[in-house]
Amino acid sequence: MLSRELLPIPMTPGGRLDINSGVARMSGKIWATLWKNDLRSPSTAVLIVHPASNFIGHYALEELAARGVAAVGLATRYVGNDSALIMENCLLDIGAAIRHLRELGYQRVVLVGNSGGGGLAALYQAQAENPTITHTPAGDPVDLAGTGLIPADKIVMAMAHPGRAVVYTEGLDPAITDEQRPFDRDASLDMFDPANGPAYGEEFVERYRLAQIDRNRRITAWASEQIEALRGYVRESAGEKVAPDDLPFVVHGTAADPRFLDLTLDPSDRRAGTLWGSPWAANFRPASLGHLTSLRSWLSQWSYDHSRANAYVALPEVQAPVMVIYGSADCAAFPSHARTMYEAVAHDRRELVEIKGADHYFQGRPDLARIMCDHIAEWSK
Structure with a gap:
């Protein structure tokens, strides 16, 4: 029983x-x-x-x-x-x-x-x-x-x-070059642009993967800089000097793995798509992976290198x-x-x-x- x-x-x-x-x-x-x-x-x-x-x-x-x-x-x-x-x-x-x-x-x-x-x-x-x-x-x-x-x-x-950091980086949208403007996109690195595929060529995938890592590293460098900068925001509160030690931020475009649309990449029996539906919608949907994080959590959870x-x-x-x-x-x-x-x-x-x-x-x-x-x-x- x-x-x-x-x-x-x-x-x-x-x-x-x-x-x-x-x-x-x-x-x-x-x-x-x-x-x-x-x-x-x-x-x-x-x-x-x-x-x-x-x-x-x-x-x-x-x-x-x-x-x-x-x-x-x-x-x-x-x-x-x-x-x-x-x-x-x-x-x-x-x-x-x-x-x-x-x-x-x-x-x-x-x-x-x-x-x-x-x-x-x-x-x-x-x-x-x-x-x-x-x-x-x-x-x-x-x-x-x-x-x-x-x-x-x-x-x-x-x-x-x-x-999480590995699979997150594999889904990080490299067409986003301005973290505040996700729809101002680099067409040469946009897997959702029909000019690029699917199917995606070998040269495109190679550039795409390197650009994903580069974007992750840019966010990591920014997060590290912000953590250091927070030390300067000291205020007196309840008789002691305190400074904020973390901040939240948003990451757009986290469901852009070319394998979601091109079944010839890493071939298997899967269907095209993501766990959260259409890749284009899931790429921006808050319920998909890792859109809201903090500086410290980024380094521990999502940073490709850290x-x-x-x-x-x-x-x-x-x-x-x-x-x-x-x-x-x-x-x-x-x-x-x-x-x-x-x-x-x-x-x-x-x-x-x-x-x-x-x-x-x-x-x-x-x-x-x-x-x-x-x-x-x-x-x-």
Whole structure:
């Protein structure tokens, strides 16, 4: 018989005020849902993570619990709001969850990074095995070594891309040259201009990819300059001198990956389009990826050069076994993402699994979601 339990997990302080809700801050807790089969008394917990998505109701939890493991969906302190998200604090949240599961008596923990959780899970495992990070990219202290992160026994990249900064840059619209005027566009770098495609030529794609990185780096340089400039805005308040340490800003054009329209690029079984509908509309739609951020969050979460949650970089440092699962019809995590993550693992305790016909969320195909759960449950043994 399956049962569900809400887990209150003590939250490790992050050192800065980056959560709007006073209720959430003062509770000192993050939350997770645990599903298990009470007739089996599982000794292994499978923990599914993402930086900001609410995985308390994750579609795989019941299916995994039915296969004999305890299945846990985590909500980090940034659940539902990634505008001020600091990836290093998400590591603290995963560490707190794994510690809590150990204290509950689970002998083994398998860490599953789903979707945008892939880069985060890889970074967590690398830092738990060998902690090196002492500060965020903005320079704020974060003592991962002193926190005592507990490594997972195995990790899974499930329908995952390598990290938010990587996939964000792959979708960053290089036709935008003025950050305040998204519709004043450089036609030579506009994937939505019919003169360029689809299909897109090799020379165009090469220029396009370099221009995407250049735009990311321009925003990064600007954000770093603004953080430094804020130190000069000192005012006296309640008898002490204070200065703002962060600012929000808007980024337009974040769903402009040529693969969304040209199926010959990174070929797979996917349909043209994005997770948020038409690429042109999704490119500007607030609900799509990373339009509102803060200076410090940009460096930690979206910066191509500074964000550490990059599975391509973290996985070579991971000693634990690694499974990479991808769907052949996924329009968000592409086959090249999966293969490159698999190849990044530096040992032979690894496995690459393709689920034929599966899109990012297994829409209309619960049978394929069950196949993923079969693989994860078997891998967890």
